[in-house]
Amino acid sequence: MSFASLNLAPEILRAVHEQGYTEPTPIQAQAIPAVLNRLDIMGCAQTGTGKTAGFTLPLLQLLVPFASSSTSPAKHPVRALVLTPTRELAAQVEESVRTYGKYLPLRTALLYGGVDIKPQIKSMQGGVEIVVATPGRLLDHLEQKSINLSQVQMLVLDEADRMLDMGFMPAITRILAALPPMRQNLLFSATFSEDIKKLANGFMRNPTMIEVARRNAPAELVTHQVYEVPALKKHALLAHLVKSRDMQQVLIFCRMKRDADKLARQLVRDGLSATAIHGDRSQSERSLALDEFKTGKVKLLVATDVAARGIDIDQLPFVINYEIPNTPEDYVHRIGRTGRAGSPGEAISLVSPEEMDYLHSIEKLLKREITRLPLPLLGGDRETRPPRERESGFQPRSTASALSEEERRERSEQRRLREAKDSGRTRRAPFQPIERTPSVTLPSYPHFDFSKPYEPSKSEPIVDTVAVKPAHPGKNIPRPVGALLGRKKTGKV
Numbered sequence: 001m002s003f004a005s006l007n008l009a010p011e012i013l014r015a016v017h018e019q020g021y022t023e024p025t026p027i028q029a030q031a032i033p034a035v036l037n038r039l040d041i042m043g044c045a046q047t048g049t050g051k052t053a054g055f056t057l058p059l060l061q062l063l064v065p066f067a068s069s070s071t072s073p074a075k076h077p078v079r080a081l082v083l084t085p086t087r088e089l090a091a092q093v094e095e096s097v098r099t100y101g102k103y104l105p106l107r108t109a110l111l112y113g114g115v116d117i118k119p120q121i122k123s124m125q126g127g128v129e130i131v132v133a134t135p136g137r138l139l140d141h142l143e144q145k146s147i148n149l150s151q152v153q154m155l156v157l158d159e160a161d162r163m164l165d166m167g168f169m170p171a172i173t174r175i176l177a178a179l180p181p182m183r184q185n186l187l188f189s190a191t192f193s194e195d196i197k198k199l200a201n202g203f204m205r206n207p208t209m210i211e212v213a214r215r216n217a218p219a220e221l222v223t224h225q226v227y228e229v230p231a232l233k234k235h236a237l238l239a240h241l242v243k244s245r246d247m248q249q250v251l252i253f254c255r256m257k258r259d260a261d262k263l264a265r266q267l268v269r270d271g272l273s274a275t276a277i278h279g280d281r282s283q284s285e286r287s288l289a290l291d292e293f294k295t296g297k298v299k300l301l302v303a304t305d306v307a308a309r310g311i312d313i314d315q316l317p318f319v320i321n322y323e324i325p326n327t328p329e330d331y332v333h334r335i336g337r338t339g340r341a342g343s344p345g346e347a348i349s350l351v352s353p354e355e356m357d358y359l360h361s362i363e364k365l366l367k368r369e370i371t372r373l374p375l376p377l378l379g380g381d382r383e384t385r386p387p388r389e390r391e392s393g394f395q396p397r398s399t400a401s402a403l404s405e406e407e408r409r410e411r412s413e414q415r416r417l418r419e420a421k422d423s424g425r426t427r428r429a430p431f432q433p434i435e436r437t438p439s440v441t442l443p444s445y446p447h448f449d450f451s452k453p454y455e456p457s458k459s460e461p462i463v464d465t466v467a468v469k470p471a472h473p474g475k476n477i478p479r480p481v482g483a484l485l486g487r488k489k490t491g492k493v
Contacts, residue, residue: 003057006032009064011103012057019099025050026212032058035186040207042200043188049212052096055082055156055186060101062154063129069105076107076127078147080154083135083175085162087112087283088290093158094132106130111147113137114283121146135163135171142178149178156186161196161329169199176203193329221344222335224370226359231352234322235263236378238350239270241320242300244376249293250318252302253334255325263322264302274300305330321349324358328365 002023003016024032028050031043035058043054059080068075082097084090094110101108109123111133117140124146131138131147141147155176157163163172185204189196192211200207229237242250254260257278267274275298277289292298305325319338325331338345349370351359363369 001029006057007036008032008057008061009104011064012060012100015100015102016057021053025054027051027210028054028057030210030212031055031188034208034210035059035184036061038184040185040204041187042192042204042207042209043186044192044209044211051188052093052158053100055158055188056093056096056100059130059154059156060097060104060106063106064104066129067105073125073127076129077151078128078131078149079151080130080156081149081152081179082130082132082156082158083138083163083172084132084158085134085166085168087114087134087286089159090132090134091287097130097132101130108132111137111141112283113140114286117141117144135168135175138175139171142175149175150180152179152183154184154186155179156188158188160187160199161189161193162333164193164195164199172199222338223344223346224335224349224366225346226349226351226370226372227375228372229350229352229375231354233378234350234352235266237375238263238320238322239267239272240376240378241348242267242272247318248299249296249316250300250320251293251316251337252300252320252322253325254302254304255323257304259323260302260304264300267300267302272300273298274302276302278304305334317345319345319347321347324349324351324355324362326358328358328362331362332365 003013003021006024006029008016026049027043031041031054034041035055041055043051059082063079066079070076082090082093084093090110090112094108097108107126107128108130109120109128109132111120111131113134113136117137120137120141121144124141133141138147142149157172163169185207187196187200187204187207227237238252241247252263254263257280260276260278264274264276275289275292277286281289289298289301293301302322316338319335321331321334325334335345335347338347349359359370
């Protein structure tokens with residue numbers, strides 16, 4: 001089967017052929033005719049098998065009769081709405097719409113958060129037929145009345161299960177209420193759960209299930225490998241793998257945002273070009289990180305699951321799970337970034353003892369055991385044998401009696417010194433008390449009873465005066481207190 005047999009417009013076929021595609025993938029071959037027949041679709045396929053084109057191409061075909069080159073905004077109402085869970089995935093879908101619709105006079109708008117909303121409002125004022133948006137930013141436009149969804153004919157929910165995981169269900173409910181009841185609904189995802197089926201039953205009319213592969217199955221071209229490694233040695237193992245295998249493009253997944261930033265900084269200190277991408281970074285920073293990774297300027301991209309659905313690289317060779325996900329479905333999405341478009345890939349997981357339960361859940365989903373690889377000798381690790389014993393031809397001495405008496409004494413002394421050093425003991429001279437001789441002889445105080453400190457003698461009261469040389473012989477005259485304080489004499493006693 002070729003794309004020409006799918007009844008697509010010549011303008012669309014021309015754009016498809018320019019991209020080098022001649023035959024549709026299984027999901028495209030089944031989904032495109034069903035969408036063109038105006039059926040509600042629930043499409044499930046392995047990630048990386050052309051699922052985006054499976055709804056983008058028929059969407060463009062159905063809008064060909066409404067294509068207009070008029071400059072009037074009234075000629076370009078919103079007729080198709082595509083909702084995605086992440087900004088990266090929204091940008092990917094919008095790029096696909098622009099690529100395949102480049103020869104059609106249809107306008108497209110990309111609406112997502114993290115950037116200024118004013119340019120988006122301006123683009124909507126000029127009129128667009130196709131809107132690709134994230135739920136949160138679309139609600140912002142609805143509240144500001146900068147978008148009118150009353151003429152939408154097609155609704156596409158891409159990666160609907162991820163939207164539910166991210167808590168977008170209330171936002172989706174409000175968006176569905178703003179749409180006309182009579183429309184075509186398309187729901188595409190790499191995985192389907194019971195929650196997705198409940199969601200589909202709430203707004204779809206007799207949906208047609210299209211499932212071209214075993215549910216929740218990863219791409220068959222991906223090789224799965226596991227290293228069982230302590231958590232504290234994961235960083236050393238990761239750096240060893242990247243350097244020893246000369247990996248040029250690796251997508252590394254962490255669970256937490258702060259862990260992604262920390263790991264990226266550690267890799268940079270190791271001399272590797274790395275950057276991080278997660279929800280706390282601004283949209284400009286995320287776009288820059290993706291561009292540098294795709295062009296090869298940065299070899300290692302450390303990401304959280306926010307990037308699991310938004311990175312589309314045809315020949316990404318390696319995906320490394322620095323921390324495996326809590327849910328096995330997220331594992332499928334992560335490794336789906338490699339092994340795309342018929343290219344092989346490797347999925348390597350670093351699993352600590354605390355994560356073994358997560359690994360068993362993933363193996364249960366895959367219905368097979370993942371290959372365990374032996375842990376290589378990492379920097380800082382030491383073999384149990386001494387270095388001399390690792391040399392070829394070394395013959396250890398059989399008994400201690402082979403040592404001479406002098407060698408035994410020397411080793412005994414070295415051992416004693418080491419033990420003293422380890423215990424914090426050092427050689428010190430014997431303690432000798434220091435004899436202290438008072439330099440000043442204290443005067444005697446006849447009126448002070450030293451047996452009762454600070455208490456005066458009852459027999460002889462203490463006079464608070466200072467004896468001075470008598471002005472007259474035979475008389476003791478107390479010196480005035482003012483003189484003691486340095487006051488000037490007044491001539492009076």
